[in-house]
Amino acid sequence: MLKLTFLGTSAGVPTKQRNVTALAIECLNPYSSGASRQQNKKSRPWVLIDCGEGTQHQLLHTKLSLHQLQAICITHVHGDHCYGLPGLLASAAMSGRTAALTLIAPKAIAKMLEAMRLTTELYLPFAIEFMAIEDILSEPNDEHKGDVTINVDHQHQLVIDIHPLSHRVASYGFGITQTISRRTLNTDKLTADGIPASALWGRLQQGEDVVTEDGRMLSSAEYVDNDSQRTRVVIAGDNDTPECLYAAVVDADLLVHEATYTHAVLNKIQAKNPDFDPMHSSAQLIGKFAQESGLSNLILTHFSARYQSFDNPQSRTPNMAHVRLDAQSAYVGNLWLAADFDQYIVNGAANLVDEEAGSRVQYLGSARAPKK
Amino acid sequence: MLKLTFLGTSAGVPTKQRNVTALAIECLNPYSSGASRQQNKKSRPWVLIDCGEGTQHQLLHTKLSLHQLQAICITHVHGDHCYGLPGLLASAAMSGRTAALTLIAPKAIAKMLEAMRLTTELYLPFAIEFMAIEDILSEPNDEHKGDVTINVDHQHQLVIDIHPLSHRVASYGFGITQTISRRTLNTDKLTADGIPASALWGRLQQGEDVVTEDGRMLSSAEYVDNDSQRTRVVIAGDNDTPECLYAAVVDADLLVHEATYTHAVLNKIQAKNPDFDPMHSSAQLIGKFAQESGLSNLILTHFSARYQSFDNPQSRTPNMAHVRLDAQSAYVGNLWLAADFDQYIVNGAANLVDEEAGSRVQYLGSARAPKK
Incomplete structure (x- = not known):
């Protein structure tokens, strides 16, 4: 069971309502007892996908603790996905973190951090275990290529697999599979x-x-029942070719993907600047892909600043209703358009419910997708 | 006449109420006619002192435009004073700015930006006219050492002079003198x-x-009356020795200085970690300096996150009332403790009032300080 908290849902620049991209994924253990779940409420292990400027500010309005952060994954080097990294690490240091932190990112991110350390005299009292995506994808490990295993505890594991996408710079999607086992x-x-x-x-x-x-x-x-729960989400970076994720989403409970524009606006931008393709997906493009690949649950994010709140779909002023309609023109599954601080609980097994979640939390139960 | 807007007033880390350091200084022209003042309301020329992470987010809640930004001055390389710079420049680029931008900062800031440009494929469609503080202080120019002139228009000028301070890294204070002349x-x-x-x-x-x-x-x-108005503020970076600013504040209308702790807390921190001196000022230290140098107006900022809102001064929980009392124990002049989005109009001539300012704006009139 994974709990997603969107910390930023705007493309390129922050707006008053939306910060630039970051997504927290908390590891919930539905097998743990009520008491230990209570204990875990304030600070559960979590992973951060992307870290736009101001991510640490957004965290102040959540219960997420930098001491419980297990890993940071960066999809690509554009500033709106990584400029919050130095400040977040500096604040983790000032809050007394000493545990090593895994950082899975393109090689250039290590260079950027190294330059920041040197030029701004940033001292981190914890190790950064940097895993370059280029190396993970090129060097086979014992099991297979392209993934990293994070052991939350002896019965609780995350496997992060990585999928190259298509964007103006090298960009990646992360498949995150949580497996929790129990012997009764x-x-x-x-x-x-x-x-x-x-x-x-x-x-x-x-x-x-x-x-x-x-x-x-x-x-x-003969005397022990083995039980396990598996939940899988796929979180994509900027990408103009959703089909790059066909293999990744085969048995995913959820795909989170950018939908920077509606298809009409994307076409207009491409026609206006033939020399500059933003290389983003439209809501329709990703909706079409989600439909064809039989995904039950799709969350769109990373919206152009031109789309502010929801308004009349008939309005000529660009608004979020247009984005929703654009996706729905191709996709009939469960669709959400993320806003900052929206939370979603993704549950690989339908019969498990987290009693803690408040009314703002969306439940995505039994998400195995039948082919449509 | 200068209008200050505090964009961040917290030391080291952001809090829910305070962002890390940044201060906007707008150039108001009290001689301009009502009509042109109306026109100027939305976007007056301004200068930014320091640019902590999230400064561009704070700007979204003000009328300040990145197109009217004349110069950025960085006091020192610590992250809470400069990590917002790459994102702010990227957003200026995305908003279509093409005018060159002056950047006055320690040399390491240029290295940091160059590394960010290369590693994150940041393209800026405007020139950065970088002026290294080390060079400004060492190379005499035609007039005198240590200052930079910014011509807002033919009758309106800012001169920025620079003063080395005492901190864990090289840190500087900026004296900003506005001169506006008029021939009637x-x-x-x-x-x-x-x-x-x-x-x-x-x-x-x-x-x-x-x-x-x-x-x-x-x-x-015989037929022309020459009139001119001069306003001078001094904005200091992190500094444990206020006396470094004796010469700078001689004819200043206002000093803005950090007061990270009360004197009691500063002593406690220094006693607890003999090997690590944070090298900050207490409110009392800076109050004492302001009193001795005859300053009429003092604004304190850059408060440790332990100080949240104002509370009972008798409370044992650290709060802003303690900081105020600590400064007042040594200083009897006009004292303000800045909060985010506080605005102050600094007026070198007492008889001028800006009719635009709202109720949240503090007026600092006739600020020439008699020696006390």
């Missing part, structure tokens, strides 16, 4: 079989086959 | 002397001595 001891069966509670129970639960004092062989598999 | 033709005297309105009047006003058709010699000085 079948105590009813143990009792029925006349095996009293003892240290043996713990060993069985850990997966060990054991021999009782009276010489009976007990197989762990 | 004495039409009553011309009429009384039997000189009818003609092109001669214009030549006299321009300072030319002329001969009338009937052969009379007219001296410009």
Whole structure:
């Protein structure tokens, strides 16, 4: 179960209502007990995708803690996706963070940070474990190419896979797969079989086959139910060719993708400046892709500053209603247009609900998509 | 007449109420007519001192336009004073600015910007006229060392002089002197002397001595009143030794200086970490300096995040009332503790009032300080 908090949903420049791009993804564990979930409420492990200027300011209005940040992923080097990085790291340092931080980004981001460190005398009391996307994609690891594993705890894992997109600079999409496993001891069966509670129970639960004092062989598999939950979201960077993500979204519960303009506005911009293609997607383009790839849940973000609030779709002034209609002209699945601080809980299994979430939270349950 | 708008008043990290440091100084011309003042309301020439992360976001809530920005001055390289620079320049570019922009800053800031340009493919369609503070202070120019002149128009000039301070990195204070001159033709005297309105009047006003058709010699000085207004403010960067500014404030109408802590808290921090002196001023230290140097007007800013809103001065929880009392223990002049978006009009001549200003604007009239 993953909880998304949009920290910025504007393209290129901030507006009064929307900051530039950043997205927090919190790792919720639906198996944890009520008490530990209460404890976890204030500061759960999370990952940040992109870090536009002012991301640390947005965080001040959430419960997210820089001490619980596990990794930062940067989709591409454009300023509206990374200029908040030096300040966020400096503030993490000032707040006393000492734990190493994983940074998954294009190589140029490491160069940028190094230059900032040197020129602005920035001292970070924690290590940055930098993983260059170019290296991840080119160097096969033990399992397969192109992913990074983050162990939240011994039963809770995130695997981040990376997908090249098409934009004016090298841009990437991140597939994030959360897997949480649980072993439940079948105590009813143990009792029925006349095996009293003892240290043996713990060993069985850990997966060990054991021999009782009276010489009976007990197989762990017989007394332990293995259960696991998998949730997968795909978060794309700037991209004019949604088809780059065909493989990535095959079994995704959700795609988050930019929709900078409506298709009509995109065409107008391309016609007006034949020498300068912004290389962004329209809402219609991405809607068409989501429909064709059978996605159940689609969240659009990264809107041009020309689109302010929702207005009459008949209005000639560009507004968010036009963006929604543009996407709906091609897509019939669940569609959301993200606003800053919108939260979504993505749930790979339909029967799990997070009792904590407030009324502003959208639930995306049972998101496996049947092909339409 | 200068109008200050505080865009950030927090030290080190942003808080919910205060952004990190930035200060806008608008050039008001009290001689301009009502009509042109109306025209100028939305976008007057201005200068930015420091540019912490999120400065461009703060500007969205003001009338200040990036097209009217004349110069940016950076006091020192610490991130909370300069991390907003790349994003602000990128947004100026996206808003269509093409006019060159003066940047007065330590050399390292040029290196930082160059690294950002290269690593993040930032393209600026306007020139940055970079003036390294180290060069300004070491290379004498025609008039004297250590200043830069900005001509707002032919009768309106800013001179920015620079003063080294004492901090963990090289830090500077900026003295900003605005001079506006006006020539008024004495039409009553011309009429009384039997000189009818003609092109001669214009030549006299321009300072030319002329001969009338009937052969009379007219001296410009006799028919033209020269008037000028001078306003001077001093804006300091981070600094633990206010005395560095003795020469700078001699004839200043206002000093804006950091007061990161109260004196008690500063002492406690220094005692706790003998190896790490933050090298900031306390409110008391700067109050003492302002009192000794006879300053009439003092604005404190750059407050530690531990000080939130005003509270009972008897409260043990650090709050802004403590900072005010700490300064007042040494200073009896006009004292303000800046908050984000506070505006102050600084007026070198007492008899001029800006009719535009709203109720949130503080007036600092007739600010020449008698020695106390």
